[in-house]
Amino acid sequence: MIDSTSLFGRVAAEYDFGRPSWPSAALDLVERELQLGPEASVLDLGAGTGKLTQLLLERFASVVAVEPDAAMRALIPREAHVLPAAAEQIPMPGDSFAAVFCGESFHWFDWKAAIPEIARVLVPHGGLVLLWNRPSGGLDSADWPAAVGEALNRLLDPIPHEHRYLSFAWRDALTDSPFDELSFESVRNAGVLEPERLLARIASWSHVASLPDDERLALLEEVAAQLTAPRYRATLETHVYWTRLST
16 A cells, blocks of 8 residues: 555645645635634644645644654644644644544545544544545546546556545544544635646646656656646535534
């Protein structure tokens, strides 16, 4: 299996530049549903380069960001309390947070270890928020030339099926857990991308980032040669799940 704790560090700059942020409407939704006030302490678990962390800092009094990869962690805003750790062993006392947020990270966790840890650090009836940005305009997440899709389709997908979002194994892992049934809503998160940002986004995807350096650079050169328009339409939507501790 891909080691997600070190995979993305080799493309941390591309990840930070190219990956989409999160729509305000998604955070408004869970803030309202979980009754999170500005005084709340929250955890961004698997924080990556801190794209979600930054938005949480704008809303809540105390934000802790946990990220195992040093290169990714170095880009997290310093206003957060940043910890070098993983979801399976969170270095915080019990009852520390009103909510735990996981942006594009929960599908990577070892759920047998991570779910009890998340429950431990939450206050009674604390909230869990899971976010993913997903393509809403077909298989591709941007309106790119057909040759780009063809180049990417040649790649083998190294992610085990159970650790893909669409397997929903992550959702099954929450069955018979300390959490209530998940609620779900989809929020539009579309926009436009300049070629440089689109190329960085592609470089940050796990099946590209996991390639040997020579193969990865050759692929990105091939893709870059096809990106001749000044901008490309992105067609994303944010899938928002939330739940509470049952007790």
